[in-house]
Amino acid sequence: MIPELGYGATVAAFVLALWGAVAAAMSARTGRAALLRSGERAAVGAWVLITACIALMLYAFLTFDFSVQYVAVNTNRGTPFYYRITALWGALEGSIVLWSWMLSIYTLIVVVQYRRRQPELYPWVLSVMLGILAFFLLVMTIPAPPFERLTPIPADGRGLNPLLQDSGMITHPVALYLGFTGFTVPFAFAMAALVVGRTGEEWITITRRWTIIAWYFLSLGLLIGGWWSCHVLGWGGYWAWDPVENAAFMPWLTGTAFLHSVMIQERRSMLKLWNLALIILTFGLTIFGTFLTRSGIIGSVHSFTQGSIGVFFLGFLALVLLGSFSLLASRIERLRAEGVLDSVVTRESMFLLNNLFLVAATFTVFFGTVFPLLSEAVRGVKISVGAPFFNLVNIPVFLALLFLMGVGPLIAWRRASGANLKRNFLKPVVAGLVAAGTLRALGVANGLVLTAMALVVFVAGTIALDLFRAVRARRRSGDDWGAATWGLLLRQNRRYGGFIVHLGILVISLGVAGSQAWSVQKEVTLDRGQSMELAGYQVRFDGLSGSEESNHAKVTGTFTVTNGRAGGDVLHPAKKFYPQEQTPIAAVDYRLGFFEDIYLVLGDFASDGSHATVKLQVNRMVSWLWLGGLVLTLGAALAILPDARRPA
């Protein structure tokens, strides 16, 4: 019953979304309000039906309805309760359902927010968003139906991919997809602005908050993904330049560029064409990412399965890129800049440089990701470029971006005087150099780390100096320090929200630099009772024990870790044997600290427990990545608060 109900709801939702897209566009052309209302009702109807799909799927998962193929493949009777819920988006078909659902929610919010406020742009925005939603529903209808019926009905299912049975998998896809789908809103407004011919600053002002929200969720999704790979995969890293990671990183890069370049358009009426191109590119890259992960054209540890779905996505990508760039090109006369670049040492040119670097980084990541295809097409050999390529090219770019992060927000618009430069940057530059010198004296020899630290201190210095001066100015009007700071943050929330996001990025940068330079690991085979030592830690192997869990068998090691200073700590890394997997899955045990995390990964072992191989990783400053994520959250929240300065 559920397969038929679900499929029916999917098809109906597709028809509604398609009709809504057409009706909204027709109403914009003819001005008939009834059509627009019909389009809105279609949007609501599509949302209701997709929600029903999700409810049906959850019901099927919770009741082990193996007549639904997706349920049979992604769960079995032993799958714990939580993972029966997250299995909903654990594989290809379900991930598209989640995607559509989020997109339908964004569409509803747009309807509620803008139906009265933006009479001219709104019908087109609705049409574009429903058109995109219709595409995802089409995918759910033809190449990747989540409600495929399975006959005969098996007694038990296959079970969820064990790597996905982790708390990170509850939040990572949700955050990532909220980011991906979120960029649909600014894209839809950009398209509407092009169609209507209102290519000024309006669409940018309207979508500023939307862009921040999408950007924030994308950042969060990337960070949680790093957290997941760190403590589930057990290879000691949070980032591997894997094609699928790159697929999520590229829209983040162009989205970041877009967030910055729109400020120049708002302020100086420049870069109109560029901003439109950037949002098209960002949205296109979110679709490209989905295409890459689901088409199977490039091998990756994260890939979903293959099938005709890739053709659908490529077709849609072609439609989006050709359609929107043609639209852009047809409006080219209207997109001439009104302002001009007055001088090189200005905020405008710093922002331009920032954009150039971000787009260059996007290009290199794109190039590296599709390189296997390129080399096969040209030379007939499939060659992958690995982390060394990405690091070599991108590290200098990211260092340059850090530098610009310090300069950009504080240098004057139009023309910076020597006095402006000295006032804002002299002290931070000195602070950065002193910090690097101190670290050097303390014995840090890694040039890259020293450069990164100097830049981080410099940028933090510029932010601190600016904040200090602004608070001091407010203090003159009688507030105490706390009230002055708080008032300032709320009053200039956009500016200081941005600064706090920058601080978050600085903290993350410290984490990246520190962990790359200082993390160590060692793998040894220990007899029971024997110890090994690494970086001041002693690890003693105390024995193994076996247990039978609901959906797997587990061998747990007991290791006592001491580090001289404190007493011993007992860690339990394990290996899980899932019947449906060829290779066992490591369950990493870890202790997180401010400067140091320790991770223990159990390797091979003797079944009598007499000896075991264990890998100890001492990962330094990785926690700063997660800490930076928290700071980022505060900054983004502050930046999207209603503008206090705007008269009510």
Added chain:
Amino acid sequence: MSTSRLRWVIPAAVVPVLVLLAYGFRTDPREIPSPLLGRPAAAFSLTTFAGTPVSLEGLRGKVVMLNFWASWCVPACYEEAPALERTWRAYKDKGVMVVGVDIQDKEEAARQFLARFGHSFPNAPDPTGRVSVDYGVYGVPETFFIDRTGRVRFKQVGALTDEIARSHLDVLLKEPS
């Protein structure tokens, strides 16, 4: 550049990228040829669920279709199961032996699977996983076609169909032993 020219150049710029991606469909990153093809098949001797021994050595002179499966393998093993039985019935008198190897499974579930599809060819569990390792089984189902001289000749990854089984078996049966 003139405005009218830009109108074409801007959208045309994305075409090469799209063509490259479309080219990707022609290739399969996971297609790794089995190094076993043409090599002598690894010997095995197992005990079937029915309790009788089955070994590759004892099947010399026959064409062997060696199928790796598991009861939790949804849906591919369920899809191919009827085709396996049909192939067995059609070819058992022509010098073909079908052997199923059940890997990483629970015995109870495996027996239910066999009963459901009424498999009449020998099926044996691989309790130590030794056979699946020797054949480099990456996932289930995988099917190996072994000729009369004991060499692996074809490998099918994913669900087997009547047509695929027939095409491989007919080739191997035509060869002199």
